[in-house]
Every structure is written in structure tokens, then in C-alpha cells.
Amino acid sequence: GESVGLHLPTLSVQEGDNSIINCAYSNSASDYFIWYKQESGKGPQFIIDIRSNMDKRQGQRVTVLLNKTVKHLSLQIAATQPGDSAVYFCAENPYNFNKFYFGSGTKLNVKP
């Protein structure tokens, strides 16, 4: 399968700080990327997506940045809250627009 990896398996941040979660993808043909959040005992939940014709996309408190030159994605969470504690996955869509490959995830711990 395709390689979608994360640089940091665990990230601890103080409540109120900004968080940055990174992801490297391997296939330069990938044209669609998604970030998911998975809370303990639950299924992954869509956070934000970005297509390869964009460098940046903003949502509510979240921003995704895409650097196609180095095949890198990042998820920025502003003013991190305890409810943001979860595992975050990036996923890429390399060949078939109906199928995604997931990275192993980064666990975000938010300290009060």
C-alpha cells in the first residue's frame, strides 16, 4: 500500500497553545487529502480536507497546509482545548478517488 506516515507519534501541548501535527505522504499523484480525528472508543471523524490544487485551507480553529514539493501535510489547531485530545490521522487518495490510505496516527494530549 501507499506510505502515509507521521513524524510524531505523540504530541503534548498546553491548553490554549497552538498544535501542529505533521504528515508525510509518498505518492506525488495523490490529489486529495483528509485529516481525521479519532476519540477513544469511537470511529474517525472528518475534520478538514484539501485538494492538491490548494496550499492552504481553513476551518473552524483548524488549518491544513499542503506542501506538494516535499509531499508534506500539516494540521494546525488554534487555541487547543481538552476536547481536542484524540488521535489524528491523515489520509491520501492516490489512484482511485473512492479509496484512501491512512497514516498510523498522532496522539494529541492537551494538558490543562
Added chain:
Amino acid sequence: NAGVTQTPKFQVLKTGQSMTLQCAQDMNHNSMYWYRQDPGMGLRLIYYSASEGTTDKGEVPNGYNVSRLNKREFSLRLESAAPSQTSVYFCASWAEAGVTYGYTFGSGTRLTVV
């Protein structure tokens, strides 16, 4: 609106037993998926169905079979369970354009094979 519903939520099987994991979505999505998630790992695609009447293998299809019963339902069957199939199984569906992007996941089935 229930989204994606999976049953059962928990299951313990003995090696060699068979079972079927059920999945249903009420969002009129065309595509449906089965993933497995092992501890500390990401999601790996087992099988998927791009539309009613079609199914395709994913990354780890061995030991599994699927049935797209109709547009709403996509089941995953383990014919002869093995300890290596101990995992959390997620069903997902997808509608691409217009309303929402990305998968909608069910809450998962935690399967233990002893």
C-alpha cells in the same frame, strides 16, 4: 439521522468460528468500505464497494469476504476466524460532492479471536 450503523459492537470468537459483521448507512451514499485498525496503527482497507453490485479488494483482503446486499448494507464475513484477525473493524461510507466530503465512519466492532 443515524449515519453508519455497525453491529455487533463487541464479539469474541474461537479460532475457526465464522461470523458476519453488519453495516448499514442511511445517507444514500454509493461507496462503502471495511477497514481494520490494529493497536497503534492506522486504518487498513479490507474491501470496498464503489457502488451497489460491485466489490473490490483492498490492502488486506485475505480471510474475509464481503457482500453489498443493497445500497444501504455492506457486510463483512470471516469464514474461519484466526487470532490475527483480532482487531477493531470500521465500516465507512462516502458521498463526495455537494453535501460532505470524506468518509463517514461507524463506531466500530471490537473483535477478539481466541
